[in-house]
Amino acid sequence: MKVMPRVDRDRCMGTGLCHVTAPKLFDLDQEGHSVPLVDELDSAEDVEFAREAVDGCPLEAITLVTEPAG
Amino acid sequence: MSVTSAASVTSATSANPESVPASCPVSGQDAALPIGERFELTFGEVTPTDLYDEARANEPVCYSERLGLWIVTGEAEMRTMLRDPKRYSSVKHWIPYQEHPEVQAILDTGLPVKSMNMFTSDPPRHAYLRGLLNAEFTPQRIASKEARMRQIAHEVIDGVEHRGEMNFSDEFGDPFCMTVMGDILGYPREDQELLKRLEFGYINVALASCTLEQKKQAARDHVAHQEYYADLIEQRRRDPKDDLISRLIAESERNGEQMNTAAIIGECLSLQIAGHSTPVQCLGFLLQGLTRGGKTLGEVDCPPQVLISGFEEIVRLTLLGYSRRTTEPVELGGRQIPEDALVYMVVAAANRDKEVFGDIEFDPHREKAHKHLGFGWGRHFCIGAHLARAEGRIAMEVLRERLPGLRVAPDFVPDWLPNTAFRKVRRMPVVWEVTR
Numbered sequence: 001m002k003v004m005p006r007v008d009r010d011r012c013m014g015t016g017l018c019h020v021t022a023p024k025l026f027d028l029d030q031e032g033h034s035v036p037l038v039d040e041l042d043s044a045e046d047v048e049f050a051r052e053a054v055d056g057c058p059l060e061a062i063t064l065v066t067e068p069a070g
Numbered sequence: 071m072s073v074t075s076a077a078s079v080t081s082a083t084s085a086n087p088e089s090v091p092a093s094c095p096v097s098g099q100d101a102a103l104p105i106g107e108r109f110e111l112t113f114g115e116v117t118p119t120d121l122y123d124e125a126r127a128n129e130p131v132c133y134s135e136r137l138g139l140w141i142v143t144g145e146a147e148m149r150t151m152l153r154d155p156k157r158y159s160s161v162k163h164w165i166p167y168q169e170h171p172e173v174q175a176i177l178d179t180g181l182p183v184k185s186m187n188m189f190t191s192d193p194p195r196h197a198y199l200r201g202l203l204n205a206e207f208t209p210q211r212i213a214s215k216e217a218r219m220r221q222i223a224h225e226v227i228d229g230v231e232h233r234g235e236m237n238f239s240d241e242f243g244d245p246f247c248m249t250v251m252g253d254i255l256g257y258p259r260e261d262q263e264l265l266k267r268l269e270f271g272y273i274n275v276a277l278a279s280c281t282l283e284q285k286k287q288a289a290r291d292h293v294a295h296q297e298y299y300a301d302l303i304e305q306r307r308r309d310p311k312d313d314l315i316s317r318l319i320a321e322s323e324r325n326g327e328q329m330n331t332a333a334i335i336g337e338c339l340s341l342q343i344a345g346h347s348t349p350v351q352c353l354g355f356l357l358q359g360l361t362r363g364g365k366t367l368g369e370v371d372c373p374p375q376v377l378i379s380g381f382e383e384i385v386r387l388t389l390l391g392y393s394r395r396t397t398e399p400v401e402l403g404g405r406q407i408p409e410d411a412l413v414y415m416v417v418a419a420a421n422r423d424k425e426v427f428g429d430i431e432f433d434p435h436r437e438k439a440h441k442h443l444g445f446g447w448g449r450h451f452c453i454g455a456h457l458a459r460a461e462g463r464i465a466m467e468v469l470r471e472r473l474p475g476l477r478v479a480p481d482f483v484p485d486w487l488p489n490t491a492f493r494k495v496r497r498m499p500v501v502w503e504v505t506r
Binding site: 015028060 | 447455
């Protein structure tokens with residue numbers, strides 16, 4: 001199973017909470033919108049961090065999309 | 071009382087700080103009163119944690135007849151409010167909304183800038199302003215300023231190093247934070263003293279403990295503060311520079327309907343105040359927290375993570391609260407709140423919940439220390455949070471390197487200033503060893 005982080009730029013207000021929660025997985029671009037730094041979460045630990053970022057985003061702008069591997 | 075908002079920062083001194091009564095009534099003294107009547111919206115020497123615990127457990131939403139507002143101490147209720155700007159508006163959220171007619175008459179000679187800045191707007195206006203300003207405060211932008219911020223800290227210390235003592239807020243915090251903020255906004259260093267004096271007007275006109283004369287003076291200062299930025303905007307219009315004011319002017323030339331001169335002034339005023347008073351107080355409290363137990367800063371192990379978490383801890387413990395105004399009747403925490411009611415979130419209570427934080431005392435080794443509501447939450451989450459965190463870390467690193475034996479003066483007794491948004495002391499004397 002592939003797990004991919006997605007950010008809805010229309011919802012994101014640039015709080016940067018995802019970056020503080022999971023600095024290896026999210027950063028803010030030049031305009032201050034969150035961007036995922038990886039296409040795919042490749043460890044259980046990263047999935048955990050990403051879930052925390054999803055739960056912590058006050059704008060509900062982050063989702064994790066799952067796809068069958070391969 | 072003063073303007074309150076997640077990031078907007080309110081302090082409580084007037085143009086002449088010595089003339090303001092410094093006493094803060096301590097809350098929670100008379101247990102026979104209804105719980106809402108035992109709240110004071112100022113931080114004093116004692117934080118009423120027992121009252122907070124009782125309110126959170128029994129009445130997470132209560133009403134104070136005396137203060138004329140609803141008081142929220144439950145974290146879940148605060149998050150509900152902060153994610154719902156349609157029902158809980160940031161427009162007209164300040165306390166009190168009505169000024170004395172003589173004060174209002176002075177304010178009316180200026181621009182209605184208070185009602186149109188980012189802190190006091192809802193979507194879609196808020197999203198537009200936040201979209202313009204976010205780029206200035208991203209982690210990458212702040213990281214690109216690191217060397218410059220370090221240089222500013224060194225320059226400030228150059229001026230006091232030989233003395234062995236200083237008033238930390240006035241002599242380190244103010245010039246450090248105002249030079250950093252001046253670089254971003256575009257005001258020059260030589261205007262810092264003037265701006266320090268004028269900025270108190272913005273927040274002081276609504277402070278309950280001021281006399282009418284003090285409020286009138288503060289209102290005049292507020293109008294003069296607007297005029298200061300109006301002049302600076304005219305200068306930058308003729309001669310643009312690489313600063314935020316020039317970029318807002320460029321935006322107003324592209325999009326004059328959304329961004330006019332009054333709106334630029336509103337952003338300048340609120341960002342300058344937010345970028346000055348709060349971080350200055352937080353830097354002092356961070357130094358105090360790190361050196362607790364009679365240590366000097368040099369004796370404390372301060373890797374970056376400790377400074378970062380320590381700064382979050384100070385923000386958690388320093389903020390008192392902020393408010394919203396209801397746009398329709400709402401149910402919150404089992405209570406029915408009418409339309410057009412002021413609802414004050416006592417963030418200090420949520421940030422001291424033992425069930426969330428365990429030991430609620432300052433702990434720079436706390437894991438996930440950022441999980442507090444001191445920077446706000448939701449779309450109004452402090453836009454300068456990355457900047458403030460960097461200021462905290464860089465200031466402590468440079469102070470530690472330059473001033474051996476640095477600590478808060480052993481005889482320091484906090485002289486608390488009344489404030490509805492965050493803890494504030496009049497002065498914090500610090501001492502260090504002079505080696506030459």
